[in-house]
Amino acid sequence: VIDERMPVGNPDACRGACAASLAVFIKTEFSTAARACSAIPPAPRALRLLSRREFRATVRDLFAGEAPPGSGPTAPRTCARRFVYDPQGRSLASVHLAGSFNGWSPSAWPMAREASGVWSLERALEPGEHTYKFVLEGREWVRDPRNPDAVPDGFGGQNSRALVTCTVTSPGGFAGLSLPADLGAGLPAETPPQGFLYDTHAASGLVTSVHLTEQLRTADVVVRALEPVTRAFAGCTPMETREGCVEGFLRRFGPRAFRRPLSPMEGARYRAVALGAPDLESGLRRVVRAMLVSPGFLYRTELGVAAGDGTWRLTPWEVASALSYTFWGTMPDARLLAAAEDGTLGTPAGAEREARRLLGDDRARARLGDFATQWLGVGSVVDAPRSAALAPEFDATVRSALLEELRRDFNHVVLDGSHRFRDLFTADQGYYDETLARWYRIPGVAGSGWRLGPLPPERRGGVLTLGAVLARYAHSDQGSPILRGVFVRRNLLCQEFPPPPPNAGGVPEVDPRATTRERFRQHTANATCRACHRYIDGPGFAFEGFDAVGRARTTENGMALDTRGTLEDLEGFGAGTEDTADGATALGALLGRSEAARGCFARQWFRFARGQRETATQRCAVLALTRRLRDTDDLREVLVGVVTSPDFLARRGP
Numbered sequence: 001v002i003d004e005r006m007p008v009g010n011p012d013a014c015r016g017a018c019a020a021s022l023a024v025f026i027k028t029e030f031s032t033a034a035r036a037c038s039a040i041p042p043a044p045r046a047l048r049l050l051s052r053r054e055f056r057a058t059v060r061d062l063f064a065g066e067a068p069p070g071s072g073p074t075a076p077r078t079c080a081r082r083f084v085y086d087p088q089g090r091s092l093a094s095v096h097l098a099g100s101f102n103g104w105s106p107s108a109w110p111m112a113r114e115a116s117g118v119w120s121l122e123r124a125l126e127p128g129e130h131t132y133k134f135v136l137e138g139r140e141w142v143r144d145p146r147n148p149d150a151v152p153d154g155f156g157g158q159n160s161r162a163l164v165t166c167t168v169t170s171p172g173g174f175a176g177l178s179l180p181a182d183l184g185a186g187l188p189a190e191t192p193p194q195g196f197l198y199d200t201h202a203a204s205g206l207v208t209s210v211h212l213t214e215q216l217r218t219a220d221v222v223v224r225a226l227e228p229v230t231r232a233f234a235g236c237t238p239m240e241t242r243e244g245c246v247e248g249f250l251r252r253f254g255p256r257a258f259r260r261p262l263s264p265m266e267g268a269r270y271r272a273v274a275l276g277a278p279d280l281e282s283g284l285r286r287v288v289r290a291m292l293v294s295p296g297f298l299y300r301t302e303l304g305v306a307a308g309d310g311t312w313r314l315t316p317w318e319v320a321s322a323l324s325y326t327f328w329g330t331m332p333d334a335r336l337l338a339a340a341e342d343g344t345l346g347t348p349a350g351a352e353r354e355a356r357r358l359l360g361d362d363r364a365r366a367r368l369g370d371f372a373t374q375w376l377g378v379g380s381v382v383d384a385p386r387s388a389a390l391a392p393e394f395d396a397t398v399r400s401a402l403l404e405e406l407r408r409d410f411n412h413v414v415l416d417g418s419h420r421f422r423d424l425f426t427a428d429q430g431y432y433d434e435t436l437a438r439w440y441r442i443p444g445v446a447g448s449g450w451r452l453g454p455l456p457p458e459r460r461g462g463v464l465t466l467g468a469v470l471a472r473y474a475h476s477d478q479g480s481p482i483l484r485g486v487f488v489r490r491n492l493l494c495q496e497f498p499p500p501p502p503n504a505g506g507v508p509e510v511d512p513r514a515t516t517r518e519r520f521r522q523h524t525a526n527a528t529c530r531a532c533h534r535y536i537d538g539p540g541f542a543f544e545g546f547d548a549v550g551r552a553r554t555t556e557n558g559m560a561l562d563t564r565g566t567l568e569d570l571e572g573f574g575a576g577t578e579d580t581a582d583g584a585t586a587l588g589a590l591l592g593r594s595e596a597a598r599g600c601f602a603r604q605w606f607r608f609a610r611g612q613r614e615t616a617t618q619r620c621a622v623l624a625l626t627r628r629l630r631d632t633d634d635l636r637e638v639l640v641g642v643v644t645s646p647d648f649l650a651r652r653g654p
């Protein structure tokens with residue numbers, strides 16, 4: 001294989017003796033590495049600058065006013081709704097709730113029989129409009145007799161309709177600052193190294209003068225907003241002395257701002273800052289301003305304390321931060337900080353318990369949406385130039401709906417649906433609102449809000465057939481089989497390619513007499529080009545059923561389309577296999593079964609969560625995650641696995 005194909009794009013560069021010695025090297029290195037995986041070595045110690053996204057979320061949460069521990073998230077974005085069915089004395093074996101919120105599943109949401117004889121269920125639902133029915137004993141579908149609001153169900157009967165709205169509960173006392181929505185938006189975007197997809201990259205996170213200017217500006221905005229409510233925010237009682245008030249404030253606010261208790265030296269320094277001011281309130285605000293630009297706030301540490309055996313153990317506070325930033329992208333809540341305080345987080349079991357709790361909270365949905373958007377590389381679809389002549393309706397509303405669809409669908413598969421890996425590539429249900437339904441030509445969808453429903457057949461390729469993905473990997477006037485193929489290889493299979501040679505030239509001109517496929521096939525037909533493009537164009541051609549803005553099509557320029565794609569070496573270069581798939585949905589089925597795609601998903605999550613590309617020794621940790629995904633077929637196990645892995649609590653390094 002080395003003789004014939006490597007390096008990709010220039011196979012002549014290593015033949016004969018070169019190829020033979022390289023083969024020996026690979027065999028010895030990799031088999032020792034595989035053996036070494038019986039023990040997973042500790043990860044490197046690290047300092048991590050909060051990303052722009054994390055910084056903004058943290059500032060917001062720090063001043064939003066947190067509810068006391070145990071009383072739930074501060075600003076719930078979903079809202080509980082209780083459903084009650086009164087069987088009027090009839091005895092029933094089961095009652096289920098089915099509706100637009102759970103894909104009309106007759107068995108997913110069982111209701112419970114109460115002592116009074118009624119059946120009930122309380123669930124958190126997204127705000128908006130929902131339709132539903134009760135399913136009696138698995139077969140009899142009835143509308144809610146207590147709810148007069150109903151709409152036609154399309155089968156001659158009626159569905160009940162529920163309008164869900166939310167009230168944001170403000171915790172006792174301090175109601176939270178209202179801060180401008182664009183606070184901190186002036187921070188520069190992250191610049192991770194080539195090929196690293198996530199804004200969490202730890203080593204490239206440094207405070208530049210541009211950062212500092214924006215951090216100071218943010219601190220000033222917060223301090224100004226605090227002015228009328230400083231005392232209430234600090235939680236000082238009217239009878240307290242100035243010293244007592246400062247003391248109490250540092251004790252309460254310090255561990256939230258720094259996500260750990262202040263050291264005695266820090267405490268003394270901030271006390272001096274506060275007491276050096278002309279009055280109590282301006283002193284408290286000085287402390288807030290100073291803390292917001294301090295490394296204790298801006299960085300999170302994964303340094304640990306010396307364990308005595310040459311390794312370092314993360315402190316419970318560091319674990320709390322790692323968990324909350326991994327799963328929420330923001331600071332720990334009061335419960336997590338309490339778990340750090342009482343030592344529960346020091347053990348793998350304690351960390352796992354909290355990880356699962358965080359994953360069950362709404363904040364995890366926002367974070368997983370960020371992960372999926374970056375994994376698939378589609379954020380830029382919002383402002384990618386697309387020829388208006390092609391589709392004037394492809395406007396800002398449609399584009400942001402496409403991104404919202406991706407976030408919701410990903411969360412649905414991972415958290416609410418089957419949790420299975422293959423459904424990321426084969427789901428036949430998805431979320432849409434009225435805008436998106438019109439764009440996808442799904443009939444009969446009207447009214448506000450998002451709903452889960454069946455997808456048209458051509459959209460059943462999971463992430464492959466998301467409008468955001470299809471429109472992102474295209475040019476302003478034409479779809480690109482090459483960009484789509486490279487996306488499959490790099491983002492979904494983690495197979496890397498060297499960059500194209502300088503003589504590769506531009507994209508072939510649009511030609512009304514040829515299909516995209518024909519133009520591209522001719523373009524990359526020669527042997528040098530094929531060395532790479534045999535892997536790239538093959539999967540790319542399976543997307544021919546979609547145009548430059550991701551709309552489904554069956555002809556191009558009046559000519560019939562060929563949507564057959566091929567996938568060489570799906571499980572790794574040199575495997576010698578060739579799979580075929582007619583269309584993106586069939587390609588999705590292939591990827592959904594693929595071992596390499598599973599390994600890649602584990603690797604992508606590992607990179608996002610750890611903020612680094614896995615080192616040679618960390619491959620073992622990634623392998624263990626992949627195995628866990630294979631054994632459980634539950635995506636949540638990969639998400640949680642990254643913080644229960646033996647290399648998480650223990651660290652190595654100088």
Ligand code: HEC
Binds near residue numbers: 480483498523532
């Ligand atoms: C070393 C591997 C390699 C070789 C050899 C190679 N390419 Fe590519 N080519 C790539 C990769 C990777 C990309 C995608 C670059 C990116 O991510 O934007 C690409 C992109 C392209 C694109 C842009 C597609 C688009 O829609 O933007 C064209 C056109 C192209 N190659 C043509 C050629 C031609 C013609 C040759 C032979 C003269 C060739 N390439 C040789 C790897 C290769």
